[in-house]
Amino acid sequence: MKVVIVGASGFVGGYLARELESAGHSVVKADLPELDLLNAAQVDLLIANNKPDAVVNLAAISSVGASWKCPADTISVNVNGSLNLLEAIRKHAPQAKTLLIGSAEEYAVPKGETKLKETDPLEASNPYGISKIAQENFAQLYRKKYGMKIVCTRSFNHTGVGQTTSFALPSFVKQVAEIDKSGKPGKILVGNLSARRDFSDVEDVVHVYRMLLENENEFDIYNVGSGITHKIERLLKDVILKLTPVDIEIVVDPEKVRPVETPYLCADNSRIQKYWNGTDIRKTLKKMFDHYRSEV
DSSP states (O other), X not given: OEEEEETTTSHHHHHHHHHHHHTTOEEEXXXXXXXXXXXXXXXXXXXXXXXXXXXXEXXXXXXXXXXXXXXXXXXXXXXXXXXXXXXXXXXXXXXXXXXXXXXXXXXXXXXXXXXXXXXSOBOOSSHHHHHHHHHHHHHHHHHHHHOOEEEEEEEOOEEOTTOOTTSHHHHHHHHHHHHHHHTSOEEEEEXXXXXXXXXXXXXXXXXXXXXXXXXXXXXXXXXXXXXXXEEHHHIIIIIIGGGOSSOEEEEEOGXXXXXXXXXXXXXXXXXXXXXXXXXXXHHHHHHHHHHHHHHO
């Protein structure tokens, strides 16, 4: 297939491009500054010129924390940008399969510690989640109105080498790697550590994205996650801090604490289980630590 990846230079984009190319697909990488998703004419030209077999939209304001700081921008990029893309595909590549990346943040807060199914209610508690619900609603509209092949994911937390430190795990790992290299006791700044999250390796996630593009889809919406939760505090204390013998004090930074925090998110991943590789998140964190340790 010829696959256009919008947002190809972001964290997930590089991994997805390698995953697709290793399977023999050709990849067209599109991103800022050459492509502004909010510029409808540029998006239109991208799809008209390439006539792709598949399109993946990874371009988004993807941090919950960032979405609280700029809610209007979050809606603009994540909803209007996706609409520009859907319009261009409708006009120039109506047979292309489109993969729109959504989030576990779309779900209503689960009652107790239950795994979230795709059929569970949506009620986002932050601007990012709200933007992804809107994206999904438009996808459903374009499916019904135009018969377009659009698959939506609700992706749970994933991490790996290259993720920005605006996310908790890379932030922790980088701080610990820097302290480890200094050889002196230090402090790391953290936000809320009580939440439980379903963390996956980014390579497992992009493998699922490829499978969703290559195969016939039984459903319109797929959870993408490991189905295993970890308390963030336990990952920090039992895994990340144990990567170094140096003494490190944990300090809560009020700037890193979100206005609203969902206490528990875990995927029922039965729809993608046959595609799931299941890398142990501890291996991922060690790989990230070694990367930061080599560059700091």
